[in-house]
Amino acid sequence: MNTRNPQNVVVVGGGTAGWMTASYLKAAFGDRISVTLVESGRIGTIGVGEATFSDIRHFFQFLDLKEEDWMPACNATYKLAVRFEDWREPGHHFYHPFEQMRSVGGFPLTDWWLQNGLTDRFDKDCFVIASLCDAGRSPRHLDGRLFEQDYVEGGEEPVGLTMSEHQGKTQFPYAYHFEAALLAKYLTKYSVDRGVRHIVDEVQDVRLDERGWIDHVVTKEHGELHGDLFVDCTGFRGLLINKALGVPFQSYQDTLPNDSAVALQVPLDMQARGLRPCTTATAQEAGWIWTIPLFGRIGTGYVYAKDYCSPEEAERTLREFVGPGAEDVEANHIRMRIGRSRESWANNCVAIGLSSGFVEPLESTGIFFIHHAIEQLVKFFPAADWHPKLRDMYNSAIANVMDGVREFLVLHYIGAKRDDTQYWKDTKTRAIPDGLAERLERWKVQLPDSENIFPYYHGLPPYSYMCILLGGGAIPLRPSPSLALSDDTAARKEFAAIRDKARHLVERLPAQYEYHARLH
Ligand SMILES: Cc1cc2nc3c(=O)[nH]c(=O)nc-3n(C[C@H](O)[C@H](O)[C@H](O)COP(=O)(O)OP(=O)(O)OC[C@H]3O[C@@H](n4cnc5c(N)ncnc54)[C@H](O)[C@@H]3O)c2cc1C
C-alpha cells in the first residue's frame, strides 16, 4: 500500500484546466497543500473564445471573485441560451435557454404545447428567455438588478454545494462568454498571490517509480519536479495520463464524427452591430459554426468532420460566413481528440481538461467538465493510504458525466431534421450510444423527464433534452394522451403569462451591448 501524503501537488499545463485547478485547490485547501504549476512557454493553449454553463458561477463564488472584477478583465459577456440556426431547415432557429421548465398539473409546459401551443415556436411559448434573445436584451437592468425570474438573486440559494447538488433546485438565468487566455491570466495572478509556485518550462520526461507511480517530472531548465499528486492538464497530448502511464483513450468518434475545427477571432464594432446575449450554433454542410460574442470581438469557428470536408474548404466556408472584418485574421486549425481517457485518475495522476476527455464544443461543455472534475477531486481527495475506492468513485463520476453529455450531443444530430448533404444524411444512420435508442422510443410517447434520461449526473436537466427534440424537429413527438382529456385553462394562462412577461421585459431591459458598455 502506498503511504505518501498527497500534500504536494504538481499541475502540468497552464491552460484553462491547469489554472482553474491550481486556483480552486488553493481556495479549497489553502496552505495545507503546496501547489506547483509548470507550463510550457512554447506549446500553446487551446485559447478560443469560450462559452460556459451557468454553473460556472459557483466556481467564481468559491474563489470569491466578483463579476465586476473578472468580467471586464476577460472581455466577458452574458450568455442566456444557445441559439440553433438551420438545424431543422434553412431560416429556422430555436433556443436552448437557461430557464427552468414550468409545469402545469404535473406535466411540463412543452407537453401542453404539443397538445395546443399558442404559436409554432415552442421556445417562445414556454420560455421568457427566447424572446429576450430575439430582442438582444441583457438579463440585468442598468442598475445591476437581475430580471425577475424563478431564480431570485440574494434569495435562498444554498452556498457551498457542488454542481450536482444544485441540479434541479434552481436555474440561474445566464452563463458567460469569455476569452479563455485572459481568464487563465487572471487566475494566474489569483493563484500566485495565494502561494502557487509558477514555473514556465517544458516537461521533457515523466519518471515512474518501481510501482509505476509518478515519482517526478523532468523539465528542460528547472531540473526535476517532485510531487505526491500530479495533475495532467497538458491538453490533447495527455502527456502524463496517456503517454507516461499508458491509460488508453476511448474514442467517441463512432457516434460523434466531428474531429476538426478552424477558428477565427474577429474584432468587430459591437456598438454598430449589437451584441447577441447567446451563443449561436449555425448548421453547415459538414458540421456547424459557433459564434461567441465577446466584448469587442467575436470568437467563431467551424466544427467539422474531415471525412466530409477539407481544412481549406472549412476555412473558406467560415470566412464567407463571417463576411467583412476577418480578411486579415489568421485562422487557427485544430485537430480534436473526441472521447475520454478510460480512467481519468490512475495511480497518483489525475487528468483534468482535454487530457481527461472532450466532446465537440456544441453545448460548451469543456469548462463544465473541468469544473466538475475539480469539485470531484476535492470531494474524493486522497489521504496517505490512497484508498482505491476514492479513485474508483472519482473515475465513475467523470466517466458518467462525459458519457451522458455524449448522448445529449448525439441527440442534436439524430434530432435535427436537416438531411440535405451526405454528412446530415449519415447522422441519421450512424451508430448511437447504448441506451439512447431505447430512450428515444420512450421520448416519442413521453417527453424526457428525470426518470427516462441518461441515469447518472451529467449536468443536463430533462428540459434541455426537450428543447433539442422540439427544436430539431426530426423525431415525431406527441403529447401525453391524458392532456386531451384534461382542462387546459391553467396551461393557457401560463402561456399567456409568459408572453406578457416577455413583452414587459423586452420593453424594460437594456440591450446587451448597452449593459456591457457600462460594465467594461
Ligand atoms: C475548437 C474548440 C472549441 C472549444 N470551445 C469551448 C467552449 O465554447 N466552451 C467550453 O467550455 N470549452 C470549449 N472548448 C474546450 C476548452 O477549450 C478546453 O476544455 C479548455 O481550454 C481546457 O484546455 P486544457 O487546459 O485542458 O488544454 P490546453 O489549453 O491545450 O492547455 C495545455 C497546457 O499544457 C501545456 N503543456 C503541454 N505539454 C507540455 C509539456 N510537455 N510541458 C509543460 N507544459 C505542457 C501547454 O503549454 C498548455 O499550457 C473548446 C475546445 C475546442 C478544441
Ligand SMILES: N[C@H](Cc1c[nH]c2cc(Cl)ccc12)C(=O)O
Ligand atoms: N447545469 C445546468 C445545465 C443547463 C441547464 N440549462 C442549460 C442551458 C444551456 Cl444552453 C446549457 C446548459 C444548461 C446549468 O449550467 O445551468
